[in-house]
Structures are given as structure tokens and as C-alpha cells.
Amino acid sequence: MPDRALRIVTYNVRYFGHALRGLASTIGPKRRIAAALLTLDPLPDIICMQEVDTISLRSRLAHRGGRDGETQLEAFMGRLEAAFDAAEVPFPYEAFYFRAHTYKLGSTPIYTTGLAALVNVRTLRINSHNVHSPEHITHHHLQRWKSRKQSRICAHLRLEDEKGRPLHVFNTHLSLPTPWSKTFWSQRDKMGFGENQVHEARRLVAFARAHAGAEPFVLCGDFNSPPASPVYRCLTEEAGLLGAQEHLGQIDARSPRSFATAGFMRLRMHLDHLFSGGRLNWLDLDGTARFGDPAGRFHGLSDHVPLVGRFSLA
Numbered sequence: 001m002p003d004r005a006l007r008i009v010t011y012n013v014r015y016f017g018h019a020l021r022g023l024a025s026t027i028g029p030k031r032r033i034a035a036a037l038l039t040l041d042p043l044p045d046i047i048c049m050q051e052v053d054t055i056s057l058r059s060r061l062a063h064r065g066g067r068d069g070e071t072q073l074e075a076f077m078g079r080l081e082a083a084f085d086a087a088e089v090p091f092p093y094e095a096f097y098f099r100a101h102t103y104k105l106g107s108t109p110i111y112t113t114g115l116a117a118l119v120n121v122r123t124l125r126i127n128s129h130n131v132h133s134p135e136h137i138t139h140h141h142l143q144r145w146k147s148r149k150q151s152r153i154c155a156h157l158r159l160e161d162e163k164g165r166p167l168h169v170f171n172t173h174l175s176l177p178t179p180w181s182k183t184f185w186s187q188r189d190k191m192g193f194g195e196n197q198v199h200e201a202r203r204l205v206a207f208a209r210a211h212a213g214a215e216p217f218v219l220c221g222d223f224n225s226p227p228a229s230p231v232y233r234c235l236t237e238e239a240g241l242l243g244a245q246e247h248l249g250q251i252d253a254r255s256p257r258s259f260a261t262a263g264f265m266r267l268r269m270h271l272d273h274l275f276s277g278g279r280l281n282w283l284d285l286d287g288t289a290r291f292g293d294p295a296g297r298f299h300g301l302s303d304h305v306p307l308v309g310r311f312s313l314a
Contacts, residue, residue, distance in 0.1 A: 003312050004123070004162065005283055007042055010171070010220035010274060011298075011306035012050040012262070016076060027079070029301055034080040036297045038087060040287055040308065047093070047118040048155075048171035050222045052076075054099055054112040073097045073116050092122040098134040098155040098171075115155045115171050115221075127158040127166070135207045138175065139199035152200060154207055165313050167280075168217035170208050174200050174224045174231070191269060192229025201231045205239040208277065216278035216313055222304065226256035226270040235275055244274035244282045244309045260291040262304040268292065274307050279314035286310065 016029040037047065053072040077095050084091040098115040115134070119126055134153040155171040177194025201223070208219055219241065225231035227246065232253065235241045245251045251259045251270070260268035268291060276282065287308035289296030298305050 005042075005310045005312050006045045006123070006161065006167070007040070007308065007310045008046040008048070008169070008218060008220065008274070009037070009040070009044045009287075009306050009308050010048045010050075010222075010272060012173070012222045012272065012302060012304035013052065014302040014304065015051050015053045016072065027075075030076045030079040031083070033298070033301050034076065034083040036301065037080065038083050038089070039297055043092065043120065044118075044308070045120040045123045046157075046159075046169055046218075048169065048220050049116040049118075050171070050173040052097065052114050052116040054097070054114055071097065077118075090122075092120045093118040094121050094126065095119075096129055096131050096155070096157065098131055098153060100134070100151045100153045100173075113151070113173075115153065115173065117155055117157055117169065117171055119157065119159065123162065124167075125160045127160055129158070130156045135203075137172065137200045137203040137207070139196040139203070154204055156207075156211055158211075161313060166215045167313060168208070168212040168215060170204070170217060170219040170221075172204055172219070172221040172223075174204075174222070176224055189229070191271065192223070192225025192231040194231075197223075197225060197231045198234055201225075201234045202239075205235065205241070212278065214278065216280040217276065218280070218311075219275040219277070220273065220307070222262075222272050224271050225273075227251060227253040228256040232273070235273075241275040241277050242280075242282070244276065244311075245285065245288075245307070247282050248285055250285050250288070261307065263291045264303060272304060272307055274309050276311070281312045281314060283310045283312060 073095055081091050096117045100113045134155050136151060137154050138152040152175050157169045159167045174197055177190050178196045208217055223231060236243055246253045256270055259270050261272040262269045289305060291305045296305060
């Protein structure tokens with residue numbers, strides 16, 4: 001019997017608040033994102049999300065009807081499960097939340113940041129994870145402002161497929177380039193050129209290599225860095241990781257603006273990536289569409305679009 005291909009999605013969901021420009025989470029985006037995920041055939045085995053709130057004013061201000069103490073991920077999982085029930089499809093996912101940072105006014109959390117991962121437990125077994133201690137990768141250019149800078153983390157899951165073969169999944173969201181570096185003002189391009197971003201990319205690789213060893217892994221997320229940037233080159237040329245879009249010919253890494261995954265007003269950027277290491281074969285990117293493509297099933301649901309990739313384990 002041929003090996004079953006595995007499908008992964010990486011998606012910056014903008015706190016499920018795109019309808020209000022990210023200022024507050026609403027029910028609508030949760031429902032629409034859940035419905036869009038359900039249309040993927042085959043269903044994803046792994047869904048990695050960035051910009052997921054915990055419980056804060058932002059997550060509850062415009063979201064009515066949520067249970068007391070319900071987190072944003074729990075609210076989304078409720079909408080996702082409802083979508084599966086309505087379609088009479090068995091619900092296969094177990095969710096994990098990785099807390100990154102909390103901004104407070106006194107004791108009240110104004111907003112929080114974090115990552116999430118959903119695993120299809122019908123196709124994968126969860127071996128271990130770092131939910132309780134996600135890896136901190138933030139590079140602090142100014143130590144005296146360390147407590148004010150948004151923390152950046154890397155989530156890690158070790159999974160096993162139906163044949164018992166291991167797969168590591170690393171989910172992350174890199175910092176924006178720091179303006180406190182001289183090189184920030186001396187060059188036109190900013191995203192992916194920050195010294196702090198390169199430091200974080202190297203920490204990511206070191207963390208992934210230390211935990212995956214010789215076992216295959218996927219490193220995905222919002223890297224705030226386009227192809228051809230120092231961060232992208234650090235991960236591919238320096239660290240030897242394989243970029244799925246470049247490998248499958250969806251992009252030319254020398255043309256960083258040819259495939260937008262995010263947008264702000266009229267600005268279009270390629271910030272999201274799927275990388276891999278070890279014996280893992282990328283098969284296709286079916287379901288991936290450019291940001292702004294009205295035919296894309298995730299069009300208008302966030303300021304990013306997801307990358308959807310299929311691969312097999314060697």
C-alpha cells in the first residue's frame with residue numbers, strides 16, 4: 001500500500017478579527033475560516049495558526065455569547081466542530097495553544113498573543129509537545145526595553161504517522177525588523193532584513209535541529225520576511241532547509257514580490273513560508289492562492305492567506 005500523504009496548513013488568522021481590522025475578535029471570521037478549512041479535500045492533518053489570542057478585552061469585546069473563561073481557540077474550535085457537524089463529517093482535531101505574550105493594563109489583559117496547532121488524531125499520534133514551555137526566540141536589541149517587546153516563540157509537536165514514523169512540526173511568528181539598528185535606515189527593503197530577525201531565524205534552526213535531530217520536520221509560520229531576504233537565505237542557503245514553494249516551482253526566490261501571502265491596503269508582501277528538513281518529500285501546494293485572489297477560498301478572511309502543502313515521509 002502506498003504511503004498516505006500528509007497535508008499541512010499554516011495560517012496567520014489575525015486574531016479572527018479581520019472584520020474589525022484586527023481590533024476585536026468576532027464570530028463571523030471564526031465561522032468563515034472554519035467553513036473554508038472544511039472545504040479542503042483531503043482534510044488537513046496539521047493546522048498551524050499564528051496570531052491567536054487567549055482571553056483579553058480584544059478577544060471578548062465584540063464576541064458575544066462566549067462562555068465565561070472561554071479562550072479564543074476554544075471559541076474557534078466550537079465553530080469548527082459545528083461546521084463539521086452540519087456537514088455530517090466526523091470531527092478529527094485536537095487543539096493546542098502556545099502562549100507568547102500578554103499586554104496588561106493593571107491586572108486586566110488588553111490583548112495577548114500566541115500560536116495554535118490542530119492535529120488530526122485520526123491520522124497522526126501526538127507524542128510530545130511544548131505547550132507549557134514554548135521556546136522563546138525573541139532577540140532583544142535594547143535590553144532595557146526587554147519587558148515591553150512582544151515575545152516571539154516557537155511551538156513544537158512531535159508526531160507519529162500510522163506506520164509509527166516520526167514527524168516534528170515547528171510553528172512560529174518572527175518579530176518585525178527593529179528600527180533601532182543602523183542598517184534599518186540605510187536600506188530600502190525592511191522586512192526580512194532586520195538584524196534581530198536573522199538572530200531569531202538562527203535560534204529557530206538551532207531549536208529545530210536540537211529537537212528533531214535526524215528525524216524529518218516542518219518549520220512553518222509567519223516569518224515577516226520575503227524570499228531573497230537575509231532571513232530566507234539564512235534558513236535555506238545557510239541552514240539547508242527546503243522552501244516548499246521554491247522547491248515545487250510556485251515561486252522564484254529571486255523575485256520576492258511575485259507571490260503575496262499578506263497585504264495591507266495596497267501593499268502586498270510574501271511573509272509566510274513552509275520549510276522542511278530531513279527525509280520529507282513535498283508533493284504539491286494545492287489549495288494555496290495568492291493574497292487578493294478573489295477565487296481563493298480564504299479570500300478576505302484575514303490580512304494573510306494560508307499556505308497549504310502536502311508531503312510524504314521517506
